[in-house]
Amino acid sequence: MRLEHWWYAVPLRLRSLFQRRRVEDELDEELQFHLDRKIEGLIVQGLTPEAARKAALRSMDGLTQRKEECRDARGWNFIEHIVQDIRYALRVLLKSPGFTVVAIATLALAIGANAVVFGIFNGLLLRPLAVPRAESLWGTVYGEGSGWQSYLNYIDLRDRNRSFEELAAWNFAFVGLDTGKQAVPSTGYATTANYFEVLQVKPYAGRFFRASDDHGAGSMPYVVLTWAYWHAHFHDDRAVVGRTIKINKHPYTIIGVAPPEFRGTLLFGTPDFFMPVVDQDLVNGGRELTTRGTDHALFETFGHLKPGVTVAQAEADLNAVSAYLRKTYPKESGTRKSTLAHVGLTAFTRPVRAFVAGLMLLAGMILLAACANLGNLFAARAADRSRELALRLALGASRIRVVRALLTEAVLVALAGGAAGLWVSVSLLQGMSTWQPFRGAPLQIPVAPDARIYAVSLALALVSGLLFGIVPLRQVLRTDPYQIVKAGSSGPGRRITMRDLLLASQIAICAVLVTSSLVALRGLARSMQSHYGFEPQSTVLASINLSMAGYNSDRAPAMQRRMIDALQNIPGVEQVGMVNNYPPLVYTAAFRTNIFKEDATDFKPANAVSRPYKYDVSPGYFRAAGTALVAGRDFSWHDDKDAPRVAVVNCEFARRMFGSVTGAGGRYFRATDGVRVQVVGIVDDGKYLSLTEDQEPAIFFPFQQSPLSFSHMIVRTTRDPQQIAAAMRRRIHELDGGLPVETQSWKTLLDVVLFPARAATMALGVLGGMGAMLSITGIFGMAAYSVSRRLKELGIRMAIGAQRREVLHAALGRALKVLALGSIAGLALGILASRVLASIVYQATPRDPFVLAAAVLVMSLLGLVATWAPAQRALSLDPLTLLREE
Amino acid sequence: MSRPSDLVQGTLDLLLLKILALEPLNGWAISQRLKQVSGDVLQVSDGSLYPALHKLEQEGWISAEWKATENNRRAKFYSLTRLGKRQLEKEAAAWMRLSDAITQVVRLEEA
Numbered sequence: 001m002r003l004e005h006w007w008y009a010v011p012l013r014l015r016s017l018f019q020r021r022r023v024e025d026e027l028d029e030e031l032q033f034h035l036d037r038k039i040e041g042l043i044v045q046g047l048t049p050e051a052a053r054k055a056a057l058r059s060m061d062g063l064t065q066r067k068e069e070c071r072d073a074r075g076w077n078f079i080e081h082i083v084q085d086i087r088y089a090l091r092v093l094l095k096s097p098g099f100t101v102v103a104i105a106t107l108a109l110a111i112g113a114n115a116v117v118f119g120i121f122n123g124l125l126l127r128p129l130a131v132p133r134a135e136s137l138w139g140t141v142y143g144e145g146s147g148w149q150s151y152l153n154y155i156d157l158r159d160r161n162r163s164f165e166e167l168a169a170w171n172f173a174f175v176g177l178d179t180g181k182q183a184v185p186s187t188g189y190a191t192t193a194n195y196f197e198v199l200q201v202k203p204y205a206g207r208f209f210r211a212s213d214d215h216g217a218g219s220m221p222y223v224v225l226t227w228a229y230w231h232a233h234f235h236d237d238r239a240v241v242g243r244t245i246k247i248n249k250h251p252y253t254i255i256g257v258a259p260p261e262f263r264g265t266l267l268f269g270t271p272d273f274f275m276p277v278v279d280q281d282l283v284n285g286g287r288e289l290t291t292r293g294t295d296h297a298l299f300e301t302f303g304h305l306k307p308g309v310t311v312a313q314a315e316a317d318l319n320a321v322s323a324y325l326r327k328t329y330p331k332e333s334g335t336r337k338s339t340l341a342h343v344g345l346t347a348f349t350r351p352v353r354a355f356v357a358g359l360m361l362l363a364g365m366i367l368l369a370a371c372a373n374l375g376n377l378f379a380a381r382a383a384d385r386s387r388e389l390a391l392r393l394a395l396g397a398s399r400i401r402v403v404r405a406l407l408t409e410a411v412l413v414a415l416a417g418g419a420a421g422l423w424v425s426v427s428l429l430q431g432m433s434t435w436q437p438f439r440g441a442p443l444q445i446p447v448a449p450d451a452r453i454y455a456v457s458l459a460l461a462l463v464s465g466l467l468f469g470i471v472p473l474r475q476v477l478r479t480d481p482y483q484i485v486k487a488g489s490s491g492p493g494r495r496i497t498m499r500d501l502l503l504a505s506q507i508a509i510c511a512v513l514v515t516s517s518l519v520a521l522r523g524l525a526r527s528m529q530s531h532y533g534f535e536p537q538s539t540v541l542a543s544i545n546l547s548m549a550g551y552n553s554d555r556a557p558a559m560q561r562r563m564i565d566a567l568q569n570i571p572g573v574e575q576v577g578m579v580n581n582y583p584p585l586v587y588t589a590a591f592r593t594n595i596f597k598e599d600a601t602d603f604k605p606a607n608a609v610s611r612p613y614k615y616d617v618s619p620g621y622f623r624a625a626g627t628a629l630v631a632g633r634d635f636s637w638h639d640d641k642d643a644p645r646v647a648v649v650n651c652e653f654a655r656r657m658f659g660s661v662t663g664a665g666g667r668y669f670r671a672t673d674g675v676r677v678q679v680v681g682i683v684d685d686g687k688y689l690s691l692t693e694d695q696e697p698a699i700f701f702p703f704q705q706s707p708l709s710f711s712h713m714i715v716r717t718t719r720d721p722q723q724i725a726a727a728m729r730r731r732i733h734e735l736d737g738g739l740p741v742e743t744q745s746w747k748t749l750l751d752v753v754l755f756p757a758r759a760a761t762m763a764l765g766v767l768g769g770m771g772a773m774l775s776i777t778g779i780f781g782m783a784a785y786s787v788s789r790r791l792k793e794l795g796i797r798m799a800i801g802a803q804r805r806e807v808l809h810a811a812l813g814r815a816l817k818v819l820a821l822g823s824i825a826g827l828a829l830g831i832l833a834s835r836v837l838a839s840i841v842y843q844a845t846p847r848d849p850f851v852l853a854a855a856v857l858v859m860s861l862l863g864l865v866a867t868w869a870p871a872q873r874a875l876s877l878d879p880l881t882l883l884r885e886e
Numbered sequence: 887m888s889r890p891s892d893l894v895q896g897t898l899d900l901l902l903l904k905i906l907a908l909e910p911l912n913g914w915a916i917s918q919r920l921k922q923v924s925g926d927v928l929q930v931s932d933g934s935l936y937p938a939l940h941k942l943e944q945e946g947w948i949s950a951e952w953k954a955t956e957n958n959r960r961a962k963f964y965s966l967t968r969l970g971k972r973q974l975e976k977e978a979a980a981w982m983r984l985s986d987a988i989t990q991v992v993r994l995e996e997a
Contacts, residue, residue, distance in 0.1 A: 004969050008946025026952075030913060030962045031936065037914040038932070061933030069937035073944055 016074045027070055031063065081401075085408040092409060099381065100413065102777060103374055107417025107464065108424065109770050110363075110370035115425035115457045117363040121356045123267075123433070123447035129344050130261035132200045138164075138311065138340040139265075139302030140318065151277070152292040153325060153333075154192075154301050160321045163314035164303035168198035170265065171299045173275055174710075175283060176548030176740050178246035179233060183548050185740045188247075188273040189264055190280050193220065198303050199265070205230075206241035206256030209276060217278045217289070223252040227260040229272040247275060248283045249550040249738075265302065267344045267446050285552035285709050293332035293605075293672075295591065302343045311340050330604040355760065362516070362767045365509045369771065371464045372506035373778045375471030376499050378410060380785045382472035389476055399477060406476065407469040414465025415458075422457040429453070471502065500814070503782050504822040507859075510775035511826020515855045516833055517761075517768025522851050524761040527754070533650070533686010534584060535626025536746035539714055540721050541583065542567075542728050546709035549739040556709040559735070561637070563713065564618060566731040572719035577624030580616040580708040584625075584698075586749045590689040595657070595699065596670040603674045612653050612697035613688040616706045622648070622683055624714040632665045632681030639702035645671065646702065648681035653697035677701075691753060714746070721745055772862055779866035783815040787870045791877065799879040811874035812867050823859040830855065898930060898938050900981055903966065903974040906948055910965035912955065913939060939964060947973045 016023045035056045042052035060066055093100045128134030151169075158167040170191040176183030189195075193214035201208070204227055213220040223245065225234070234240045244251045252275065263270040280297070281289050288297040305314055318338035326333040341349045382389065392402055426449045433448040544563070546556045560578060567576045582589040594608035619635045622628075630651060639646055647669075649657070654664035664679050671677050685695055703711070717724045725743035732741050751758075787794070794807055802810070831852075905911065905919050913936060920930050942948045947970030953963045966974070 005946045008949065008967065008969065009944060012944055026962070029960070033912070033959065033961050034914045034917070034932065034936075036959075059932045061931045063933070066933040066936055069934075070940045073937050073940035 012074070017079065023074070027067060031060070031067070035060070081404075082408075085405050086412065088405055089409040089412050093412065096381075099377065103377060103413045104417045104420060106370050106373055106774065106777060107414055107461070108420035109773070110367040110421070111418045111457055111460050111464070112421030112425045112428075113366050113767065113770060114360075114363045114460055115422055115453055116428055117356070117359045118456050119425065119429040119447050119449050119453050120445075121360060122450065122452055123429075123445070124345065124352050125349075125356060126452070127446070127450070128342070129265060129267070130259075130263075133304060134343070136304045137199075137302060137343045138305055138314065139300045139343040139346055141339045141341050141346055149296055149298050150292050150294045150332075151280075151289045151297045154298055156325060157301065157318070157321055160324065161314075161317050163305055163309045163317040165306050166194060166198050167301055167303040168192045168195045169277065169298045169301040170195060171277055171280065171297060172271075173247075173280070173283070174545065175248045176246075176545065177272065178249070180245075183246070183248075183738060183740050185543075185545070185548070185742055186272045187269075188223075188275055189271045190277040191274050192277050195274065196224075199262075201259065201262050203256040204259040205238050206254070208256050208258075208274075214276070214278060217282050219278070220276050221250070221252050221279070222255040222276065223247065224256045224258055224274040225254060226258050226263060226271055226273060228263070228270050230257045231260075248545075248548045250279075250283055265300065265343050266346070268348075269444050283547065285547045285556075291332075292329055300343070300346055315340055330606075333605065355756075359763055359767075362513060362764070365513060366767060366770050366774070367460065367464060369506045369509040369513075369774045369778075371468045372502045372509070373468075373774055373781070374410075374413070374464075375468035376502050376506070376778065377781050378406075378468055379472040379475060379499050379502075380781065382406065382475055383789075386475075390480075402476060403473055406472060407466065410469025411462065411465035414461045414468075418457050418461025421461075422454065425449075425457075426453065471498070474498070499782070500818050503778055503815075504818045504825070506778050507775050507819055507822025508826035508829060510771035510778075511823045511855070511859055512830040512833055513768045513771030514775075514858050515827055515830025515851070517764040517771075518851050518854050518858070519830075519848070520761045520764040520768075522848060524754075524757050527691045527757060530691060531686070532585065533627055533684050533688075534746075536750055537626075538718065538721070539624070539626075539716050539746045540725050540728065541586075541744055541746050541749060542713040542715070542725075542732070543742045543744075544711055544713060544732065544739065546711075546739070549736055551709050553707045553709050556711075557640075557704050557707045560618070560703070560711060562735055563732055564620075566735060567713060567715055567728055570715075570724065570727045570731060572717050572724060574716045574718060575620055575624040576716075577621030577714045578618035578703060578711050579621055579625075579714065580703055580706070580711045583712050583714060583746065583749075584613075584615070584686060584688045585691070585753045586712070586746075587752055593699070594672040596672075596674070598668040598670060598676065600670055600674075603670070603672070608672075609669075610653065610657060610697055612649070612699045615698065615700045616703040616708065617648075617700050618703050621700075621714065624716045626716070627686065628684040630661060630682045630684060632679070634681060635700075635702040637704075640704040643705075645675050645677040645705060646680045647677045648683055648700040649679055650683050650698040651685045652695050653699055654679070654682050656697055691757070772858065775859075775862050776866045779815055779819055779863060780870070782818070783812055783867045783870035784873070786815060787811045787874045794874055794877055795879040798877060804875055807874055807877075808871055812871055815867060815870075816863065819859075819863045823856075823863075827852070827855055827859075897981070898934070899942060900974070900977045901930075902938060902942060903947060903970055903977065906964055906966045907971065907974055910951075910963045912961040912963050914961070916964070942970070945973075946970075 035053075038056040038059060039049070039052045042055055043049060047055065057063060129137070131137065154167070154169045161167065168191065170189045173188040173190040175186060175188065177186035177188075178184070192211075193209050194211035196203075196208035197211060203224075206224075208224055209220055209222050213222070225240075230236070230240070238257075240254050241256060243254050245254060246252070258274070264274075275283070277298070278289065281287060288294055291297065305311070315338060318340075322333070322338055345352055389402055393399065429447050429449045432445050436444060546559055551559055564576050564578055567573060581591065584590065590613045592611045593614040594603075594605055595610040595612060596603055596607060597609050600607060600609075617635065619637055619639070622634055629648075632648070635646070635648065649664065651661045654661045657669060658664040658667050658679075661682055664682055667679050668676050669679070683700070686698070687693060688696055688698055713728070715724060715728060728743055729741050732739060790811065794811055797810060798807060901920060901924075902916065905916055905923070911919065916939070917930065917932055917935055920935075939948070943950055943964070947967060948964045949967050950962050950964050952960055955961045
């Protein structure tokens with residue numbers, strides 16, 4: 001049809017659809033006008049008014065029918081037919097409630113899984129930060145890859161780059177926040193003064209700090225609260241603007257509140273407040289801001305790219321500045337490359353993307369399997385209904401009309417399944433987005449559902465409805481009504497039918513899912529038992545940041561020693577140790593240091609021979625942590641500031657640096673500052689940053705030789721950890737009442753490290769379970785169907801003396817063959833797919849005989865379960881009754 | 887009474903379009919005009935007129951408008967659209983071809 005046609009037609013159609021009353025009235029009026037004129041004419045011809053009216057009506061040849069024809073002409077038919085189709089489909093579906101429920105539940109599972117995965121994709125990767133022009137906001141990747149983690153480097157980068165409109169930066173601030181009563185450990189952002197200007201966020205109340213406020217450390221004692229913190233702690237009181245609160249004992253004036261939708265520049269969590277980054281050292285008592293070589297003065301540097309600047313150009317620009325810094329400050333600058341990532345996920349973008357892509361792939365497979373499953377069911381049903389369909393065709397229904405009726409059924413089932421799946425997944429996502437997986441860490445999974453999820457689920461439902469709806473169509477379109485009505489069945493079956501293929505591919509998909517989830521489970525089980533290099537059982541950790549109580553790093557060691565002594569005196573405590581910053585495997589926070597050969601003279605990073613993980617520990621740490629001393633001695637309290645520098649190293653370090661574990665004792669190396677250090681002890685290898693890491697070198701220094709005010713006490717005990725934790729808090733408060741203390745078991749803190757693996761395993765487990773369920777319903781459907789289709793044949797076979805085995809073979813042989821083929825294909829694919837899993841799940845080796853055996857076992861069990869009932873039915877046939885029935 | 891099927895199929899559309907090409911008319915007037923011009927040969931049932939008109943309207947060939955008649959009653963007047971004019975030309979041409987062909991065939995048989 002040409003455009004002009006629609007120009008006329010569309011308004012008319014819409015009108016008849018939405019102004020039905022009026023259109024009907026007009027039709028009445030038009031016909032009435034005609035009748036009136038006719039009657040007038042007849043009266044003029046001499047008829048009585050009554051006779052004239054009757055004659056006029058007669059001449060209409062059935063007024064009601066004519067009206068109906070007019071309605072038809074208006075295109076009402078289309079809508080009416082849809083309504084008819086829906087009514088018919090509902091009737092048919094309700095007639096077989098079992099089928100309908102199974103079909104809807106299958107789809108609800110599949111679409112629900114996809115909606116959840118899409119929700120995660122949407123929340124983490126599609127939804128940008130709630131700031132203007134988020135798409136042009138890029139940050140330097142955090143971690144080893146960046147090199148912008150010192151404040152001095154940031155200043156140089158800010159002033160020398162030509163790609164960013166303006167550069168801002170921020171770091172985490174873990175501080176004690178005192179709003180009047182007691183300092184409470186809180187997490188905030190320490191930001192550059194231009195942070196909010198770069199983000200172009202407008203304050204909810206008060207104002208933000210500005211670049212013009214910044215005149216160095218202490219020049220802007222201002223703090224901005226996040227809306228959530230303000231809401232929870234100040235009950236939406238706008239009068240708090242102007243009030244003073246204390247951050248690690250230093251007074252700060254609240255100058256504003258951020259808007260509710262702005263929750264910092266990292267998607268995973270909500271900070272409590274924003275403070276100036278230039279005050280970091282003031283508040284924490286360190287020397288981060290003035291150290292160029294540090295890795296952790298800043299978490300992220302970011303800004304809007306100038307219009308027309310590509311990411312590649314900006315990265316080249318960054319690396320040029322980096323080269324300049326390396327030339328100017330060879331001792332402090334590493335040779336690392338800079339890359340950019342969208343602000344929000346920073347360095348996590350790639351792993352998150354890989355993880356979500358993996359999940360989407362698996363969820364997509366679930367949906368495909370479900371569609372294959374339903375396609376099969378619908379095809380079987382269409383075959384059963386071939387007589388009815390043939391009758392409808394014979395009675396004059398157009399093939400299109402029959403096809404439409406079948407598709408309507410499929411789409412109705414799909415929509416119902418989609419709605420159910422969506423409902424489940426939306427409540428799941430809502431739960432996830434308010435869930436705080438770890439106590440003490442402000443982590444969140446920002447996956448609250450939005451309109452996109454509804455749209456995607458609807459689209460998925462429609463597409464899958466059409467997908468499995470078209471499976472039986474070929475069969476219907478091929479139908480010769482005459483043959484079917486006469487013969488009563490759809491003719492001889494072919495050797496390999498479309499349905500066999502569908503079922504086999506469905507089972508293959510499910511086998512892939514089952515295998516992958518087994519691989520993941522096995523990997524998780526292994527990593528739970530892997531060798532940590534310390535013994536997390538029966539320990540309680542106390543996290544103590546002395547700067548929260550106003551101690552600087554010079555005063556810290558003395559206080560820390562007093563605390564260790566106090567804790568050691570608690571009855572039931574076996575050993576107390578202390579480690580600066582974080583113990584191994586806690587909050588994936590581990591720091592490396594550059595180590596040089598003893599004869600090195602130029603201590604620039606490029607000359608370092610090793611970059612081991614570095615820990616500053618107290619005497620007794622190794623015993624408290626349960627790390628075995630292989631050779632040499634532990635630190636003693638004499639290894640202090642004035643004593644010669646010493647170190648304990650792990651076996652890996654000893655091997656790499658000195659060639660052997662036994663030969664390392666007493667040898668020397670040089671630390672990052674060039675000082676000569678002697679190895680006095682060697683300890684067992686372990687895991688430090690993550691469970692997936694290869695064996696890494698690690699080095700331990702006595703904490704008195706590199707003081708820091710933030711540390712963890714490790715208490716090994718035989719008593720109940722709860723009681724010990726309470727006693728620990730009491731003892732420390734006796735020493736300093738204003739010092740916030742947090743206690744947790746090391747085991748609990750390991751949860752953070754295990755979280756990705758656990759989440760992945762859970763997701764894969766759920767998907768694998770769904771796969772298993774789908775294959776059960778698929779095989780069951782086929783087996784039950786093939787038994788019921790061949791009841792008569794089976795009856796005859798039994799009547800003429802077939803054995804049970806032969807009957808079973810005839811009834812189920814095909815289903816089992818398809819199952820075996822599908823499973824083998826799926827297993828092979830699953831082993832291939834597991835290579836992908838290895839990136840998410842620790843120690844995921846697909847060539848594990850345990851996994852293979854388990855997968856085979858699971859698939860056979862599934863087959864057994866699914867064919868049990870149909871087999872029973874085939875065996876319990878009574879040939880006499882059966883043959884009499886027909 | 888003559889049913890539309892008595893007319894050669896599709897002819898009613900052609901007749902209506904042709905009549906409306908002359909001037910906009912209401913349904914009653916159309917039925918009168920039909921009788922008048924065809925000299926009662928092509929009698930169209932009053933009943934089948936309206937579905938046909940509605941169909942033409944939906945096709946976009948004619949458009950309707952409520953207007954007052956000469957004796958001041960509201961009536962629905964149909965007029966030809968641009969699309970309708972083109973359709974009329976097409977159908978008229980087709981009809982001419984068809985009737986020529988048929989005429990020739992008929993003459994053949996008589997000879």
